[in-house]
Amino acid sequence: MTDRTEIEAFASRFEALRAEIAREMIGQEEVVELLLLAVVAGGNVLLEGVPGLGKTHLVRTLSKVLDLPFSRIQFTPDLMPADITGTDILVKTENGSEFRFREGPLFSSIVLADEINRATPKTQAALLEAMQEHAVTAAGKTRPLPEPYFVMATQNPIEQEGTYPLPEAQLDRFLFKILVPFPTLEELNGIVDLTVKPGGGQARQVAGAEDILAMRRVAGEVPIAKSVQEFALRLVLSTHPELPDAPETAKGYLRFGASPRAAQAILSAARVRALTKGRYNVAFEDIRFVAPAALRHRLGLSFEAISEGKTADDVIALLLSHLEEGANAQR
Amino acid sequence: MTHDHSMARALRPARRRLRRGNGRSGWQWGLITGLCLAVALTFLSFLMPIEYRAERAVILVLCCLFLGLATGLCIPVSDARAARAADRNGLSERAQTALELEQSDAAMYDLQREDALAALNAFDARRIPMPGFKHPLRIQAGLCLLCALLLLLPDPQKQAVLERQAFRQELEGLQEKLEQAEDAQRETLSSVDRAALQKFTQALKKELAESRDREQAMLALSDAQERLEAERAKTAREAAVLAEAMRGAGLSEALAALQNGDRAALSEALQNAGTAALSAAAEALNRGNASAAAEALQSGGSALQAGLSQLSGALSAMKGGMKGAQQTGSSGQSGAQGSSGQGTGSTGQSGAGGNAFNNRQGGGGAGQGTSNEDAGYSEGAQQGGRRGSETGRYREKEYERIYDPTRLNASETALSAELERGEGDSAQAEAGTAPGTLGDTVPYRQVVAEYEQTAVQAADRAAVSQAERAWINEYFTYITQEDE
Structure with a gap:
């Protein structure tokens, strides 16, 4: 059972996260808020927006302020499931050689699945277990993923050649689908100022994995x-x-x-x-x-x-x- | 954590506000309902006569308004409803959640409750909107206008309403007259007759009050008239029986005087009847026949006495009948004070119905002395005045059959009186011996007087209560009055 201080600290922690992300993310307040809500609630997020709106940067910033292991997977049509889950490789040891499991990019706390709809359904399906059960089964062995664990996927809304729409079963695994709107004039001005000029704001870590898990526990009550x-x-x-x-x-x-x-x-x-x-x-x-x-x-x-x-x-x-x-x- | 109903207390302002809102809604809808009813009433008044329609419409509206207000104020406002209302007006479901979690103890719930209480304490109940005036006001104004227009239109039933009002006034006048007639009768009638008259007049008044139109009132009067006529016919039949009896007793002259209402002639005729008997006796004496003289005197005296007795009863009956007919006939609603045979005598044994009772000379208390049932008294009580003439016939025969032999030869006959006091309760007392022989026919009055004396003496001697003695006295007072 959580105590009062933990409960009362929740809002301030959340506000600190938001404020820190805002140092690198100009505008998009609602997107940031929804992303943080999904993170604390323990869900995966599908970010949809045209290229260049800062989706990947947002996820990267999130991993920075939370100080959680982060990996990025660029989904392409030739991406195979083993490329993301990991695979057994033959490793030479002092006693000879043996197979060792080499973890794929899914073995991070924050996984950025960039342009997820460009991968084939087979590869997309490899994400299902990780997203739902926070585990990966490879070479007949199920391995747990670190907690907290989030999959942040992005996709482009424009139909393009070589894209595969996500199946309903996979879409259902995303807690939120967040639409990233085009920035307003003021926001665009800020983005330009922040990125073009040297010495832009740098987000710092304000919370860790334990904090996120504690916040999730408090929210559940x-x-x-x-x-x-x-x-x-x-x-x-x-x-x-x-x-x-x-x-x-x-x-x-x-x-x-x-x-x-x-x-x-x-x-x-x-x-x-x-x-x-x-x-x-x-x-x-x-x-x-x-x-x-x-x-x-x-x-x-x-x-x-x-x-x-x-x-x-x-x-x-x-x-x-x-x-x-x-x-x-x-x- | 103790739960001290702090939420209920914090919700009190919201509850009060909602109750006021209910009251406002109540009177608004009550007013609308009242106006709808008033419009319906006014519209109905075009189809059928309705008296005081405007006044009634106003009363209807006011009643509905106050009823609606009272209903609205009486509708209970629950805490849950107050919490919902507060939440809708800025509390963001704090109150509802706190109310539902009042019995929980977790730290989160405590915080939530404190948060909700703080929010409720800072909450201004006036933020809860009251029911609006605008929409109901339009409806009310429309209905008011419609009602006023309908009231201003010429009333096609106005004539009928006026006629009904006039008729009602007429009825009130009739009832007043009826009351006056009843009051006038009250002074002169016995208690039983008064009760019968009161019952009759009350029934007539009720029928008149219930009659909605002239036709029904006339029917009620006609019924009353029929009842009155029946009473008159019965009185006439009884008078005819009496006249026949008087003729048979050689009192034709007295009967003629009686029918003419000539007191002097009546007195003279009776005197003549007595003189004729004396003359016959003197003649017999002159012839030296003493027994014939005695017989003549006795028969003359008996005939005279019987005639006087019958005359007295007839006078009483005719007096009552004529009085009733005159009084109620003059008031226009049938007097009929002598409704027959209601069987409510104070001693519980007399069918005390006006004329019938007065003519039933052989009935009340004229027994041999063994019981009231003797001499047909009970039958008279049970059958009441049915049968004024029948009772008279019965009296004449039974009277002679019962009394003559015993009274002629049984001077020491023991008498006993069983005094009935009601069902299943009786007392018996020795009445001593009967007085001596008085002749082969004995006048009723004489028998009654002797009987009374004997009964009173027996009662004084017997171990009976004071109330029972008083009851015996009352009985004889009653039958003596009836006879007179």
Whole structure:
């Protein structure tokens, strides 16, 4: 059981992390906040944005402020699973030679899977175990990965030659899909100032692995009122068009809905956010804040939605408003 | 950590605010409901006559308004509802969560509760919005306008309403007259007759009050009139029986005088009847036939006495019947004070129904002295005045059959009186010996007087309570009054 000091220190630690990242990351406050929420909640993150928005830099900065082992994998079509999980290699020893397991880049606390959709499904599938179970099975042996463990994947939204869309099973393993927007004029100005001029800001380490694990433990104890939890669960259920009481939005715009992992993702991330806001309970606003990031990659848009130009975020916004209307009517 | 219902206390301002909101909603919707009902009432008044429709509409509106207000204020506001309201207005689900976790002890929950309490203490309950005026006000204004318009329109049922009001006034006048007639009768009637009259007039008043239109009122009056006529017919039948009896007793002249209402002639006729008997006796004496003279005197005296007795009863009956007919007939609603045979005599044995009772001379208390059931008294009580004439016939026969032999020859006959006091309860007392022979026919009054004397003496001697003695006295007072 956590003590009061640990709980009360949570918000300040989180704020310190954010402030330190902001030294190297100009703008993108919401992206940073969501990334940190996912880190504390213990989830993997899929960052989506056009090239050059600083996705890789963000992850690298995160590893720097947390002082955690970091590895980067550039996914290409010819990347093989053994390239990322590791493999047995023949090593000469004093007694002769023997096979030793050489750990792949997955054996780090923070793994950056750059342009993950460029790898073949076979290689993408090699990430599944690591992402879900924090373990790697290679050469018939399962090896645990260090804790905390995160996979930060990036992908480009533009359809290009030689890309393989991620399967739903893999997408479901990501706690959040964070959209990295193009910076505003002020932000771009800051980026230019920071990178072009010499002597730019350097992020420092402000927390370690133990701190992250402690924060995760504290966040797991944040209470949720029944009505709030029910709201989150109803939101997930409302994404299923096949259910008899599904809203018209889901029936019209969705092919399939979010899995129960989505509900877990929403609630665990909402707990963290509540603490970062100085509250000791989850509020509806926490659910509303994390829901798009937790749901957008778990929904299958219908042809009707695509033809009407609706995005997953639009559908989620419609579902949220539908639920809130119902809740208001009940009050 | 002790849980001292601090959350409930902290939520009190929010609860008060919500209760006030309920009250406001209550009176607003009550007003709307009242106005809807008022519009319906006003609209209905075009289809059927409704008196005081504007006043009733206003009362309806006010009643609904206050009922709505009271209902709104009485609706309980739970802590959970107050917490939800506070959370919606800036507390970010703090209150709800704290309320749900009130029984938990973890450090996180303690912190959460403290946070929620601090937030609630700093919370301004006025931030909870009250139900708005705007929307209900539009509806209320619309309904008010509609109601006013309907009230301003000419009422097609106005004439009918006026007629109904006039009719109601007329009914009130009739009821007043009925009460006056009843009051006038009250002075002159016995308690039983008063009760019967009161019952009759109350029934008539009730029927009149319940009648909604003239037709129903007329029907009620007609029914009462029929009952009155029935009473009159019965009185007439009894008078005819009496007249027949008087004729048979040789009192035709007295009967004529009685029918004419000539007191002097009646007195003279009775005197003549006595004189004729005396003349016959004198003639027999002159012939030296003493026994024939005695027989003539006796028969003359008996006939005279019987005639007087019958006359007295007839007078009483006619007096009551005529009085009732005159009084109630003059008030226009059927007097009928002599409703027959209600069987409520104070001694519990008399069918005390007005005329019938007055004509039932052989009934009450005229027994041989063994019980009230003797001499057909009980039957008179049970059958009541059914049967004024029937009772009179019964009296005449039984009277003579029972009394003549014993009273002629049994001067030392022991008498006993069983005094009925009600079902399953009786007392018996020795009544001593009967007085001497008085003739082969004995007048009723004489028998009653003797019977009373004997009964009172027996009661004085017997070990009976003071109340029972008083009861015996009351009994004889009663039957003597009835006879008069």
